[in-house]
Amino acid sequence: MAFSRRKFLTLASASAAGATVLSPLEAFYAKAAMGQMVRGIGYGPLEPRLPLNSSDLANTVAGDLRGETILALPPGFNYRVLSVTGQTMSDRSIVPAGHDGMAAFPGPRNTTILVRNHELGTSSPNPVVGGTRYSTGAQGGTTTLIVGPNRELIKDFASLAGTIRNCAGGPTPWRSWISCEETFSTSTNITSSGAVEVRNHGYNFEVVADENSGLVNPVPLIEMGRFSHEAIAVDPRTGDVYETEDQGDSCFYRFVPNVRPRRPGDLAKGGTLYALKIKNQPGVNNFAVNTSNNPNLGGQIGRIPVGQAFPVEWVKVDNPNPSSESNRRGVRFQAQDKGAAIFFRGEGAWYAKGLIYFIATQGGPPAFDSTRGNGQVWVYDIARQEITLLVEAAPTGELLDEPDNITVAPFGDLFLCEDGGGEQYVVGVSQKGELYQFAKNILFANNPDPVIRDRFADNEFAGACFDPAGRTLFVNIQTPGLTFAIWGDWTSRFGSRR
Numbered sequence: 001m002a003f004s005r006r007k008f009l010t011l012a013s014a015s016a017a018g019a020t021v022l023s024p025l026e027a028f029y030a031k032a033a034m035g036q037m038v039r040g041i042g043y044g045p046l047e048p049r050l051p052l053n054s055s056d057l058a059n060t061v062a063g064d065l066r067g068e069t070i071l072a073l074p075p076g077f078n079y080r081v082l083s084v085t086g087q088t089m090s091d092r093s094i095v096p097a098g099h100d101g102m103a104a105f106p107g108p109r110n111t112t113i114l115v116r117n118h119e120l121g122t123s124s125p126n127p128v129v130g131g132t133r134y135s136t137g138a139q140g141g142t143t144t145l146i147v148g149p150n151r152e153l154i155k156d157f158a159s160l161a162g163t164i165r166n167c168a169g170g171p172t173p174w175r176s177w178i179s180c181e182e183t184f185s186t187s188t189n190i191t192s193s194g195a196v197e198v199r200n201h202g203y204n205f206e207v208v209a210d211e212n213s214g215l216v217n218p219v220p221l222i223e224m225g226r227f228s229h230e231a232i233a234v235d236p237r238t239g240d241v242y243e244t245e246d247q248g249d250s251c252f253y254r255f256v257p258n259v260r261p262r263r264p265g266d267l268a269k270g271g272t273l274y275a276l277k278i279k280n281q282p283g284v285n286n287f288a289v290n291t292s293n294n295p296n297l298g299g300q301i302g303r304i305p306v307g308q309a310f311p312v313e314w315v316k317v318d319n320p321n322p323s324s325e326s327n328r329r330g331v332r333f334q335a336q337d338k339g340a341a342i343f344f345r346g347e348g349a350w351y352a353k354g355l356i357y358f359i360a361t362q363g364g365p366p367a368f369d370s371t372r373g374n375g376q377v378w379v380y381d382i383a384r385q386e387i388t389l390l391v392e393a394a395p396t397g398e399l400l401d402e403p404d405n406i407t408v409a410p411f412g413d414l415f416l417c418e419d420g421g422g423e424q425y426v427v428g429v430s431q432k433g434e435l436y437q438f439a440k441n442i443l444f445a446n447n448p449d450p451v452i453r454d455r456f457a458d459n460e461f462a463g464a465c466f467d468p469a470g471r472t473l474f475v476n477i478q479t480p481g482l483t484f485a486i487w488g489d490w491t492s493r494f495g496s497r498r
Helices: 026-033 331-336 450-456
Strands: 047-049 071-073 078-084 099-106 112-118 140-147 153-163 166-171 176-181 186-190 196-200 204-208 229-234 241-245 253-257 271-278 309-316 346-352 355-360 376-381 386-393 403-408 414-418 425-429 435-441 461-466 472-477 482-487
Touching: 071 078, 071 482, 078 140, 078 153, 099 176, 099 472, 099 482, 112 166, 112 176, 112 461, 112 472, 140 166, 140 176, 153 176, 153 204, 166 346, 166 461, 176 229, 229 355, 241 355, 271 331, 355 403, 403 461, 414 461, 425 461
Parallel strands: 099 166, 099 461, 166 229, 229 346, 346 403
Antiparallel strands: 047 071, 071 435, 078 482, 099 112, 112 140, 140 153, 166 176, 176 204, 186 196, 229 241, 241 253, 241 346, 253 271, 271 309, 309 386, 346 355, 355 376, 376 386, 403 414, 414 425, 425 435, 461 472, 472 482
16 A cells, blocks of 8 residues: 555543553553653564465465465564465365454364355356355355364364355354355345245344364354344354444444353344443544534544543344345344434454453545545443543555454554555554564565555455464465465563563
8 A cells, every 4th residue: 555544543541531451452552651662663674475385385376376376474483384275175175365353263173263254146167066055156165274273274164155255254252154145235135945035134144163164054143133244243242243233324233132142043042132331431432433514424533532541332223134225224224213323334343351452444544535534443341331542544554554453462462464555464463562563464575566466465454363273374465366374482572572
């Protein structure tokens, strides 16, 4: 991305009025309060590096990748390419395109089970295939990968088929992945008897994390809402599911199950959907979009102080499964008519230590060359029932440009996957109050052929997650569809111990 879109972040002081102490990020606030630089070197300068299995990448949809540096990483870090679109999987189908959200689960014999989304619509040369499908006219879904302790792929197969635009999702404490459809659309399904029917989309689906699951029975979780889903995060104490929505005027939701979920399938027993509303602040509930003052859906500088906590309440969505979004029948319109807060494109979400982190990809003050912001990270404190703007990218966006997926590392750092224009990074936010670039997509970045550069360079990162042991970061590049295992010394910062 252009240099002019990347600068520093606006951060908050822990002493801001009404601020909640958000462990483990106290130092993050304190450093900003003292006026110190928050740009850190992290694990060191990024260096182009070959994957350790480069010799295995001769025939891919992107061409011969032997000898091709795909990632730039800090010193001491290495990576493997685990799965590429077009390769043949263990179930004899091909690896689909559109690698997106992902989560890691412990598997037998020290393996890791990855469940990975594929953000595909109704037409793709590399769809998710299989006989058990939600709709024959939809080509998205998930695949499951079994990765050995040596970070080599053991097995892979399709695990959910016939859905649309499976963007992100989230893991559950009961060993399943909730895959989210980022759409409000329909498809044409042909039944086993040959009848033609219309299938609604815009739902969540549950995929068990199991090495032998094969294609799961695709059951739409209807009462979790029909809307343009992005991601979910689960409170393990209650089983409540928090949901984001990828719309310019999105809401942030909480699904309260009828039965406290303890195993795959329990969410299908239904529940009640709510949307977040800021208490006693009717003007603030439009803070991220502020449509009355800015019809182009940009933010407003200083409208919401970074670091100030706001108490919230939850308004009920009366009809979570609307047949149409017109005439304000959509889920978000129902919520907003009751005063629900508006966010500019809710995307990634992750649970950690009683907090729900989530992204507003284009929230914040408008970028100098756009009506959109460069992104925000929000945090909801479940126990306090308070929401706080944690990180807000500045209009120049040098350090952060449109974060999308988010994960929280076992050691407390946040890892954000960028989805802005131009160069793409995985950006870390450390407990020491530093923002740093951890990984960069450099696939064909220096290729002399501009057609190749335009096709493959600068594609987004997605699906960042750590293995259960906390030693390996798994992440995707969406196009041409690559999954990586990255590892190194996570205990050290460049030049000093953590």
